[in-house]
Amino acid sequence: MTMETTLTLEGQRALDVAQTEELLRSVLIPPRPTLLVAVLEEQGKPDPDLDRIAELISEDVALAASTLKLVNSPLFGLARPVVDIRHAVRMLGLKNISGLITGLLLHQAFRNLRGAFMERFWRRAEVMARTTALIARWCPRVPREEAYALGLFCDCGVPLLLQQFPAYPGVYEAAEREAHQRPFIEVEHERLRTDHAAAGFLLARTWKLPADLCQAILRHHDALDYYRREEPDPTVDKLALLLTAQHVLRLYAEQPPAAEWQAVGQSVLAYLGLEEAVLFQLVRNLRELNEQA
Template identity: 40%
Template sequence: MTTTNPPLATDQSVDALIKTIRIPPRPSLLADVQAELALDDPDPKRLASVIAHDVAMSASLLKLANSPFFGLRLKAKSVDHAVNLLGLKQCGVLLTGIIARQTVQIEKISLVKFWDFSAKRAQAMSQFARRLRVCPVDVAHTFGLFCDIGIPLLLERFPDYPQTLEMANQCLTDKFTVVEQERHATSHTAIGSLLSRTWGLQEEVTTAILLHHDYAVLDDSGTDERVRSLIALSLLAEYGIIRYHGEEYSTEWEKGGLLASHFLGLSTDEIEDLFEELHELLNKAH
């Protein structure tokens, strides 16, 4: 009696699969914002003019600028005013997030919880990056927003992807992405890094998106230090948010928490102090 093994996914079959997953092209508004910020001498007035052409974008930027998270001394009364108060770099980060939220949407599936958690993770990573000085705050914020951006794209492509998420979130023996690969021949990290590259995000953000469930890289000096910093900060941020919501256990923290703590040079007491500060920030923001 002979048995037939299921065919292994080939490079060609994976490429063909990826072509069936909708990767949104870089929005023209994002390209305009990035082009202005890439200039040797970017002009706040020109950036404000780009933003002002989109009413929804302008309203979203003002709402974020005046949120408790930034704690601005003055209230932004116009787009020009918001750009001046926040600074060009911070504006660029916020606009990229707003554009992502407007662009990555799925019919019949609400992404409110996804984007809310992404925003909290971005805020937490910004705060930790500012305190620990392991990477630029704007890069940490961008990664916090985009590290799981592949998830909604896979939700749109695979009807059974919610079950995959549940299995991956509960699995302690395999990496999150191994569960995805076994069921779908791709992962949210692969798709997310593809979108990141397509949208012209920073190279370290794109690489960190691809590797952020591979915690062994935290102990690998051959991996770019900024990439490792982003992965460690995201683990810390996600665990801090989970704790904020009253839960003590995190599968991903069990897998990579010790490596992240060691890489960042943090003791248990120092982590608790960071979480206390984060929880105060999140309380103010809600």
């Protein structure tokens, strides 16, 4: 990838974000949840109080239950079950627990959106999160908890586009059908002049999520090769996990490789240090997890 290509991409995606912001002006981007603000505020203190963070999470009964269910799921393979939120906070650490609850709060932020399309969206988001966390077992630069939240959040722009464009489910389905021929977001741009990755970036930025996570959300359907580098990079680590997870899901569904994977898949595998055979092992692991869920 040349410097010229990189600069062109940076400029283009900046334009995409600006255009998306204009198109979604009438859409209310869910504000950062109060609970998340309080947890991150405590986390940012020189001497954060772990018990206070556990107390904040426990105040939301549904969130606390979802967090414990997730932490104790086969995905994380704990030797002993976590019995309460205080235990979870102390065992996982502040960064990992805040990442998990951020992903789980996403569902709450869009609870007013219902219907068959959103039901399918949430199911796919959950499977994407499991897949990304599975891949993180092979690529320890991204903790599994962080990878799970990344997978859950990567398509968070979809509900925003649905609010602005009632016909969006048809656009999404068309992009899915053509995914092996051209990048997903190319179809969205053709029909809507925006895409869910740029919309997701706006949400992630509004929630003040880490910059590398925001950039991964923005670029997770890019077909450019970020992966030919000697040193690891946090944003590229996340992008590589997301592209691999998307490909594993297509293998799982017996679909042909997406256009993005056809363009950069071999570079992604080389960057992560994975052999092709690992992908099929991941499909088997995912099938087992889904059967246990």
